[in-house]
Amino acid sequence: MVGNSTVSRTILERSIFELWGHGKSTAELKKSLMSYPQEQMDPYVQQDSTYKINIHTFNKTLTQIEKVSRIDDLAFLPFKGKVNLRNADHIFCLLEDYGLDPNNIPQQPLDVFFGRWIADGQRDLINSYSVKKRHFIGNTSMDACLAFIMANHARVKDHDIVYDPFVGTGGLLIPSAHFGAYVCGMDIDYNTVHGIGKASRKNQKWRGPDENIRANLRQYGLEKYYLDVFVSDASKSIWRKGMQFDAIITDPPYGIREATRKTGSQKEILKTEACMDNHIPVSSNYHLSDIFSDLLNFSAEYLKRGGRLVYWLPVYRPEYTEEVIPRHPCLKLISNCEQMLSSHTSRRLIAMEKVKEFEDEDQYAHLLDYKYQQYKGHNSFREKYFSGVTKRIARDEKANQTHANEEH
Numbered sequence: 001m002v003g004n005s006t007v008s009r010t011i012l013e014r015s016i017f018e019l020w021g022h023g024k025s026t027a028e029l030k031k032s033l034m035s036y037p038q039e040q041m042d043p044y045v046q047q048d049s050t051y052k053i054n055i056h057t058f059n060k061t062l063t064q065i066e067k068v069s070r071i072d073d074l075a076f077l078p079f080k081g082k083v084n085l086r087n088a089d090h091i092f093c094l095l096e097d098y099g100l101d102p103n104n105i106p107q108q109p110l111d112v113f114f115g116r117w118i119a120d121g122q123r124d125l126i127n128s129y130s131v132k133k134r135h136f137i138g139n140t141s142m143d144a145c146l147a148f149i150m151a152n153h154a155r156v157k158d159h160d161i162v163y164d165p166f167v168g169t170g171g172l173l174i175p176s177a178h179f180g181a182y183v184c185g186m187d188i189d190y191n192t193v194h195g196i197g198k199a200s201r202k203n204q205k206w207r208g209p210d211e212n213i214r215a216n217l218r219q220y221g222l223e224k225y226y227l228d229v230f231v232s233d234a235s236k237s238i239w240r241k242g243m244q245f246d247a248i249i250t251d252p253p254y255g256i257r258e259a260t261r262k263t264g265s266q267k268e269i270l271k272t273e274a275c276m277d278n279h280i281p282v283s284s285n286y287h288l289s290d291i292f293s294d295l296l297n298f299s300a301e302y303l304k305r306g307g308r309l310v311y312w313l314p315v316y317r318p319e320y321t322e323e324v325i326p327r328h329p330c331l332k333l334i335s336n337c338e339q340m341l342s343s344h345t346s347r348r349l350i351a352m353e354k355v356k357e358f359e360d361e362d363q364y365a366h367l368l369d370y371k372y373q374q375y376k377g378h379n380s381f382r383e384k385y386f387s388g389v390t391k392r393i394a395r396d397e398k399a400n401q402t403h404a405n406e407e408h
Helices: 026-034 038-044 064-072 124-128 144-153 173-178 190-194 213-219 288-302 360-368 372-407
Strands: 015-023 051-058 090-097 111-120 161-164 182-187 226-231 245-250 261-263 283-285 303-316 331-340 345-354
Touching: 015 026, 015 090, 026 111, 051 064, 064 090, 124 144, 144 173, 144 303, 144 331, 144 345, 161 173, 173 182, 173 213, 190 226, 213 226, 245 288, 288 303, 288 331, 288 345, 288 360, 303 331
Parallel strands: 051 090, 161 182, 161 245, 182 226, 245 303
Antiparallel strands: 015 111, 090 111, 261 283, 303 345, 331 345
C-alpha cells in the first residue's frame, strides 16, 4: 500500500488513490463498484467513522448542482458513518475525464473513476519555488519543477552535502536545501557568483545589492543549509583529496544561452601562471565532450560510493542513440529521461550512481573507450541547434511568402 511517506517528495503526481471502480459511464462505474470486494470496503465505511466525497473533473467544469447530483448517484455505496466536510476520517473522490481537447468537450465523460484518497503529491512546491517569484535569477535559471525532479533522482536527504560545479544562480541548490541537504557550488562567471552586473529581469537594468544565491536560500528560509559558492573553473578541481559529496547535481552550459568556457589560452598552452587577486585569467572554449568527461571523472573521484550524479545532456535527436551517453567505469547509469526542446533537439536527464572507488587509471578510461569518438559529437550541438532554427525560420518565411502570393 502506498502511504504518505512515499509521496512526500513526488512532484509530478497530483494525488494517489486506491481505485474502487472504473467505467466508461455511470452505469459501468456502478457495476464496477458493486463488484469491489466488501471486505476491502469495510474498514472505511463503518458507523464510527466519517467521510466525504470530492468531485474532480478534467477539461470540464461542473456546477455545484451537477456535483451534488453525482454524489447522490453514489447512494448505493454502503457508507454507515456521517458526512464530515471539514475533517473527515476518509476522503473519497469521483474523477471524470473529458479528454484533452478544450475546443471539443464531450457531453459525457470518456472515463469515470472512484476511489479512496491516500495522499497528495508535492505539486504546490512548483508554485512556492517558482522562478518568477525568486529574488535572484539568470538567463538559464532552472525551472522549479525540473530542479525538484533532479533532486529526487539524486535521492537527496537530510544532512547530505550536495554540489553543483556549474552553479549559475543556484537554482539546483534550492530543492536540495529544501530536503535538508547542505549545498555548495562553483562557477567560472565572477559576476553571476557575486550577483553583480546586468539583470536578467525585464525592466531592470542592473542587479540589486542583495541579489545572490545566499539571498535566494534566505528567501525560502533555507540559509542555514548554505555552505558557500566559489569562482573557479570546472576543468580544474579545487578540492583536496578525500573530500566526498553525497550528490552532484548540475546543468552544464550547452553554448546556446550561456558560453562554454574554461580558463586557459586560446592555443590551449599548458602553463602555470601566478595570478594576482584581481587578475581575471584568459578563458578559452570548453568543448562539450570535455565538459562531460571532466564531470564524470570528478564525480567518480569525489562522490561517496552510492552517491549520485544527475545532469542534463543536450542531444541532436536525429543522431541520438544510447551509445552517445558518456560512461565511466566507476559510475552506473540509473536513468535516462528525455525533455524535448525542439523537433530536432532535446536534452536527456541522466542519473548515475557511483559503484566503485576511483583509481588513477580511471581518469583516462574514456580515451580507451571506442565510444569516446561518439561523445565528441556533442561538440557540434550548438551548430546543429542553430542550423535547425535557421531552417525553421527559412521554412516559415517561405510559407508566408507563398501565402502572400496566393492572396495577390
